[in-house]
Amino acid sequence: MSRTLRATGSGGIDFDSFLSSNAATGEIRTTHDARVLILTAETLLALADAVRDRLGDAVGEVMYGAGHAWGRQRFAEFAAEAEEGDAVLYHMRNMGLDEFKERFNDQLVRGGWGTFAIEERFEVVVVHVSNSAFHEMVSSKDRRYADFFAGFLAGFFSELIGVTLDAAQIAGFDEPREPCVFVLADEKIVAPVRAWLGGGKGTEEILALLEAKEYEKTPPKAQN
Amino acid sequence: MADRSTQDNMPFFEDEAFEEALDAAEVFNELAAEETERLVEEPPAEEAFADEFELPAKPAAAAPAAAEEARPAAVESHVPAGPGRPSIGELFKPVVKHSPPSRIRIEPNSVGTLFRRFIEQG
Numbered sequence: 001m002s003r004t005l006r007a008t009g010s011g012g013i014d015f016d017s018f019l020s021s022n023a024a025t026g027e028i029r030t031t032h033d034a035r036v037l038i039l040t041a042e043t044l045l046a047l048a049d050a051v052r053d054r055l056g057d058a059v060g061e062v063m064y065g066a067g068h069a070w071g072r073q074r075f076a077e078f079a080a081e082a083e084e085g086d087a088v089l090y091h092m093r094n095m096g097l098d099e100f101k102e103r104f105n106d107q108l109v110r111g112g113w114g115t116f117a118i119e120e121r122f123e124v125v126v127v128h129v130s131n132s133a134f135h136e137m138v139s140s141k142d143r144r145y146a147d148f149f150a151g152f153l154a155g156f157f158s159e160l161i162g163v164t165l166d167a168a169q170i171a172g173f174d175e176p177r178e179p180c181v182f183v184l185a186d187e188k189i190v191a192p193v194r195a196w197l198g199g200g201k202g203t204e205e206i207l208a209l210l211e212a213k214e215y216e217k218t219p220p221k222a223q224n
Numbered sequence: 225m226a227d228r229s230t231q232d233n234m235p236f237f238e239d240e241a242f243e244e245a246l247d248a249a250e251v252f253n254e255l256a257a258e259e260t261e262r263l264v265e266e267p268p269a270e271e272a273f274a275d276e277f278e279l280p281a282k283p284a285a286a287a288p289a290a291a292e293e294a295r296p297a298a299v300e301s302h303v304p305a306g307p308g309r310p311s312i313g314e315l316f317k318p319v320v321k322h323s324p325p326s327r328i329r330i331e332p333n334s335v336g337t338l339f340r341r342f343i344e345q346g
């Protein structure tokens with residue numbers, strides 16, 4: 001009754017061992033028994049637009065919260081997979097860095113979300129996302145939707161390392177195929193980044209401010 | 225992924241819905257006061273028993289104050305009025321529970337080294 005789905009032209013990703021569909025129940029599930037829905041870009045955008053029309057400027061906060069919940073759920077799936085493969089030493093934060101990067105990228109590539117590169121820069125973790133499906137389909141239409149992916153990163157990495165982190169997108173707002181850049185840090189750093197973005201600062205200016213540790217000089221009440 | 229409780233909170237974002245919630249809480253409070261009054265006037269069998277044997281503190285005697293305190297707390301836990309009211313993001317943002325960071329050693333060239341600064345501060 002169950003059969004595997006084949007993805008052609010997927011650049012080496014083998015869906016044979018990842019998704020299976022059941023014609024009798026109408027279900028598609030991953031190897032970790034997570035149920036999958038295949039949605040079109042129009043569906044995602046319709047959902048995002050409906051939330052924005054209902055909530056106005058608060059749409060960013062809602063997208064962030066939804067992304068955060070998704071990131072935490074995705075981490076649970078990631079952790080289960082890593083533990084199955086004995087890739088965890090005694091805590092997820094002590095997983096080998098190179099292996100983590102490869103697995104993290106692989107998990108999101110399999111979901112079609114794009115490719116990811118993680119680096120430390122100016123004492124902040126920077127995440128580069130290329131070929132981001134979400135940006136191409138949704139957040140390039142309205143930059144407030146970008147908070148969904150920022151929330152995802154914050155939720156996933158907070159669970160991974162056991163410290164509450166915040167995230168914000170600092171590059172890739174305009175063109176659908178443009179690479180996106182996120183900064184991931186504690187909220188004392190990310191809150192000033194949001195204020196700089198709101199004040200019209202560009203990506204290079206923000207990176208320069210991070211390098212100069214300007215966030216240490218920003219009074220807490222002026223951050224939001 | 226918003227859970228049911230989050231969705232249930234959605235109507236409270238509207239001032240109109242908030243007013244309705246306050247009205248409902250007021251009706252609840254009135255009913256609670258009436259019920260308390262009735263219990264004081266017509267104590268149930270257990271209280272009559274307690275009176276007879278001089279047992280302390282009838283529960284009904286403390287009920288009016290308790291009911292009065294419970295009403296605003298029940299409402300404010302969802303929608304506090306004024307500046308204390310949480311933002312939509314706060315309502316959606318889940319509480320992340322973590323183990324104490326200091327108990328876990330960070331291995332060399334691990335994920336933790338990338339986040340060492342935040343782990344040590346956390």
